[in-house]
Amino acid sequence: MTSIKDLARHLDISIGTVSRALNNKTDVSQETKSKVLKAAAELGYVPNQAGRSLSKGKTNVIGFVLETDSEGMMQGDLFFIRVFDGMQSVLTKRGLNLVALLSPSNVEPEAYLQQIVARRFTDALVLSSIHRNDARINFLNQQGMPFATLGRSLVDGGQPWLDLDFDGVVEDAIARLTQKGHRTIALALPRNDLNLRHIMIESYRKNIAKAGLQLDEDLMIRISPGDRAGVTLVHQLINMPQKPTAVIYSDHILPFGIYRGLADLGLTPGVDLSLIGVGTRLAAFLTPDLTYYRFNLFDLGVRIAEALLTIMDDPTAAEGRPVVRESVPFTFIEGQSIADLT
Amino acid sequence: MTSIKDLARHLDISIGTVSRALNNKTDVSQETKSKVLKAAAELGYVPNQAGRSLSKGKTNVIGFVLETDSEGMMQGDLFFIRVFDGMQSVLTKRGLNLVALLSPSNVEPEAYLQQIVARRFTDALVLSSIHRNDARINFLNQQGMPFATLGRSLVDGGQPWLDLDFDGVVEDAIARLTQKGHRTIALALPRNDLNLRHIMIESYRKNIAKAGLQLDEDLMIRISPGDRAGVTLVHQLINMPQKPTAVIYSDHILPFGIYRGLADLGLTPGVDLSLIGVGTRLAAFLTPDLTYYRFNLFDLGVRIAEALLTIMDDPTAAEGRPVVRESVPFTFIEGQSIADLT
DNA sequence: TTGTAGGCGTTATCAG
DNA sequence: CTGATAACGCCTACAA
Numbered sequence: 186m187t188s189i190k191d192l193a194r195h196l197d198i199s200i201g202t203v204s205r206a207l208n209n210k211t212d213v214s215q216e217t218k219s220k221v222l223k224a225a226a227e228l229g230y231v232p233n234q235a236g237r238s239l240s241k242g243k244t245n246v247i248g249f250v251l252e253t254d255s256e257g258m259m260q261g262d263l264f265f266i267r268v269f270d271g272m273q274s275v276l277t278k279r280g281l282n283l284v285a286l287l288s289p290s291n292v293e294p295e296a297y298l299q300q301i302v303a304r305r306f307t308d309a310l311v312l313s314s315i316h317r318n319d320a321r322i323n324f325l326n327q328q329g330m331p332f333a334t335l336g337r338s339l340v341d342g343g344q345p346w347l348d349l350d351f352d353g354v355v356e357d358a359i360a361r362l363t364q365k366g367h368r369t370i371a372l373a374l375p376r377n378d379l380n381l382r383h384i385m386i387e388s389y390r391k392n393i394a395k396a397g398l399q400l401d402e403d404l405m406i407r408i409s410p411g412d413r414a415g416v417t418l419v420h421q422l423i424n425m426p427q428k429p430t431a432v433i434y435s436d437h438i439l440p441f442g443i444y445r446g447l448a449d450l451g452l453t454p455g456v457d458l459s460l461i462g463v464g465t466r467l468a469a470f471l472t473p474d475l476t477y478y479r480f481n482l483f484d485l486g487v488r489i490a491e492a493l494l495t496i497m498d499d500p501t502a503a504e505g506r507p508v509v510r511e512s513v514p515f516t517f518i519e520g521q522s523i524a525d526l527t
Numbered sequence: 528m529t530s531i532k533d534l535a536r537h538l539d540i541s542i543g544t545v546s547r548a549l550n551n552k553t554d555v556s557q558e559t560k561s562k563v564l565k566a567a568a569e570l571g572y573v574p575n576q577a578g579r580s581l582s583k584g585k586t587n588v589i590g591f592v593l594e595t596d597s598e599g600m601m602q603g604d605l606f607f608i609r610v611f612d613g614m615q616s617v618l619t620k621r622g623l624n625l626v627a628l629l630s631p632s633n634v635e636p637e638a639y640l641q642q643i644v645a646r647r648f649t650d651a652l653v654l655s656s657i658h659r660n661d662a663r664i665n666f667l668n669q670q671g672m673p674f675a676t677l678g679r680s681l682v683d684g685g686q687p688w689l690d691l692d693f694d695g696v697v698e699d700a701i702a703r704l705t706q707k708g709h710r711t712i713a714l715a716l717p718r719n720d721l722n723l724r725h726i727m728i729e730s731y732r733k734n735i736a737k738a739g740l741q742l743d744e745d746l747m748i749r750i751s752p753g754d755r756a757g758v759t760l761v762h763q764l765i766n767m768p769q770k771p772t773a774v775i776y777s778d779h780i781l782p783f784g785i786y787r788g789l790a791d792l793g794l795t796p797g798v799d800l801s802l803i804g805v806g807t808r809l810a811a812f813l814t815p816d817l818t819y820y821r822f823n824l825f826d827l828g829v830r831i832a833e834a835l836l837t838i839m840d841d842p843t844a845a846e847g848r849p850v851v852r853e854s855v856p857f858t859f860i861e862g863q864s865i866a867d868l869t
Numbered sequence: 870t871t872g873t874a875g876g877c878g879t880t881a882t883c884a885g
Numbered sequence: 886c887t888g889a890t891a892a893c894g895c896c897t898a899c900a901a
Contacts (some may be wrong), residue, residue, distance in 0.1 A: 186647065186894095188893090188894055188895085189894065189895060190895095190898095198871080198872085199871065199872045199873075200583070200872090200873090200894095200895080200896095201871075201872060201873070201874090201896080201897075202870085202872070204895065204896055204897080205870095205871090205896085208896080210897095212870065212871085213871085214870060214871090217870080217871085229645065231642065231645030231646055232646070232894080232895070233581075233582075233646065233647050233893090233894050233895075234577075234586075234646040234647060234648050234894095235577050235580035235581040235586065235647065235893080235894070235895090236581055236877095236893070236894025236895040236896090237895055237896080238576075238577035238580075238877090238896075239575075239577040239578055239581050239876090239877045239878065239879090239893090239894075239895075239896095240876080240877055240895045240896045240897085241877085241896070242877075244577065245574075246648075249627075253608065253612070266595065266629070269629055270629070270631060270632050271593070273631035273632075273633075273634075274631055274632070274633050277633075277634060282643075282646075282648065283629075284590075284626035284628060285626065285627035285628075285629065286627075287608070287611055287612070287615070287625075287627065289616055289619055290611060290612050290615075290616075291616050291619075292615075292619060303573035303621075304573060304575075304576045304624075305528070305573075305575060305576060305577070306575075306576055306588075306624065307724075309735065314810035331889080354542060358720050412808050412811055413811075415812070428896095438787075438809075441809070441812035442812055442870055444812070444814070445811070445812045445813070445814055449814070462874070466754050467780075467783070468753075469754055469786070469787070470757070470783035470784055470786070470787045472786070472787055472790035473790070479786035483891090484892075497889085508889075529881065530878055530879090531878065531880095532875090532878075532879095539886065540887080540888085541888045541889070542878090542879085542880095542889090543880085543881085543882095543887075543888060543889070543890090544886085544887055545886070546878095546879065546880060546881090547880090547881095547886095549878080549879095549889090549893090552886060554887085555886070555887085557886080574878080574879070575877090575879075576877050576878095576880090577877080577878070578877070578879040578880085578893090579878075579879055579880075579892045580878095580879090580893090581877090581878075581879070581890075581892090581894065581895090582878075582879040582880040582881080582893055583879080583880065583893085584893070611874025639896060655889090701873095793889085
């Protein structure tokens with residue numbers, strides 16, 4: 186490994202000057218600068234991160250914290266990769282390294298997070314799978330670790346957040362379904378602790394009422410964990426006294442299970458049961474065509490990264506400045522998974 | 528942040544002693560040790576990673592390098608998460624942090640890797656998506672960065688590797704298919720540069736011959752990049768002069784496209800076209816049931832991590848010691864996607 | 870514009 | 886068993 190010392194010796198100038206040249210400080214002659222840069226390139230010099238971190242008190246690492254659920258299944262998969270890429274596209278420009286951190290399934294997520302924070306492994310974090318009362322938010326605040334969340338929580342840490350507009354998804358879905366004559370609409374809900382669940386419930390309540398329909402609590406169904414979620418859901422729906430004609434969901438894998446569950450019973454999506462929800466590129470594989478909502482996840486990543494940079498650049502002024510807090514809009518993709526009952 | 532210096536001052540002993548106590552060295556009195564540990568807990572002291580890295584020349588970070596293809600699609604997704612988890616389960620015990628590193632789509636993968644290595648960001652790396660002639664292998668060797676690969680290459684860097692037994696998959700698939708009367712069997716191949724492609728080709732050649740079938744080069748088809756791969760493949764197969772009755776593949780997403788492509792043409796998997804290949808838990812969503820091969824990916828992760836630890840612990844003895852180099856076996860899952868033509 | 874020197878937090882060596 | 890000190894690589898006053 187060639188160090189700054191080697192470089193200095195090689196050029197026969199002082200370490201300090203080399204450092205300043207490398208960091209493009211103003212008080213170095215152009216000539217020296219280019220000489221240093223050239224030599225650095227030749228010797229393949231790249232600053233050692235540990236040395237720099239120690240001196241500057243920054244690691245230049247941003248962590249993206251991912252959670253797998255109890256089944257080791259990741260809601261996100263394809264989801265997060267796009268967000269991740271969007272974030273990188275802005276962070277690399279700033280010399281920041283984005284890394285994905287996955288809680289091991291054999292360690293408590295909180296313990297894992299604590300360890301990351303305590304070691305000062307990152308300069309900032311992005312949290313996903315936000316809970317309704319997410320203890321991590323206060324924890325990070327109290328530890329002075331800058332962060333943003335992909336999703337919101339009842340707990341407000343003053344941090345920037347971005348969220349997918351699930352509220353709007355449910356609203357739009359109910360509008361479309363009722364317009365096509367659906368009057369018994371089920372809602373497939375994710376696991377208990379996620380705030381997303383509550384956002385969906387609220388939106389569902391509001392928009393069912395708005396549509397002039399009777400609210401039936403039994404129509405709000407928690408999807409079971411694991412791979413069989415969609416299949417199980419179909420059986421539940423089919424066996425309800427008031428059989429729903431449609432179901433709205435947020436999990437992009439769920440429709441695969443639903444299609445499968447329907448097929449097992451000889452039923453057809455969009456005929457025997459309508460479904461609409463959030464989808465990714467995987468949706469294109471379903472037959473008949475899925476009707477779904479898509480988000481621009483790359484863009485979301487870009488915006489999260491930008492929001493994060495803002496608070497990192499100026500952590501003190503956090504009070505006065507408006508913090509980025511937005512729901513990102515969806516795009517509607519027409520398909521054949523909704524029946525017209527009129 | 529409380530540093531070791533604070534701790535020492537607080538206890539009124541020297542920094543050196545504190546350090547030794549913290550690291551549980553033998554030459555410290557039990558009494559001092561427990562005093563230090565207690566104080567550390569009270570003051571919430573956690574060693575600063577940068578300082579430690581600088582001093583020890585180790586970062587305690589292991590990087591898992593992931594690639595997305597040109598479409599930003601990740602072959603792996605669900606795949607890698609399990610492997611990752613398996614690795615973590617052994618690495619955390621050793622106080623090592625595993626992070627996922629994704630080349631940004633707007634940066635050359637090689638440049639990204641170089642940067643990671645040069646910054647000495649990690650103590651070791653795991654490479655995936657191994658190419659037939661993978662330049663990264665020599666690069667890492669020459670940089671003195673310990674690494675293991677998830678897949679092998681023609682380039683031999685002496686590193687440990689583990690690979691999924693795709694060779695065996697193709698062999699078993701051909702055996703099963705021919706046994707059921709298939710005589711025109713297509714092979715769906717991944718992108719050019721992956722070594723996996725060549726492993727599959729070789730195995731295909733060998734086993735087609737072994738089955739006493741005529742080799743037809745046209746039956747080895749490169750799948751197109753992107754989401755439409757499976758659909759496109761179906762069209763290709765259908766339009767061949769010698770229409771294949773079956774296809775073998777390695778990409779766990781591909782069957783979704785194939786099912787979709789067949790459905791579009793009113794054809795049925797396992798009847799009009801048989802298919803068999805590598806699958807993940809997603810496979811369970813396909814109707815009719817997919818016939819496929821499954822790997823224990825968690826286990827694979829465990830073994831990769833262990834192999835990595837071996838070379839990290841004793842980098843010098845690398846020559847004499849047997850390096851872990853294995854193909855991990857598959858499990859066959861019976862389904863209905865293979866027609867019996869006999 | 871450049872060189873010097875101190876410090877970031879930790880570990881390791883070497884006296885005591 | 887413990888304390889002092891140098892070293893890791895880099896940055897940044899401060900001095901020249």
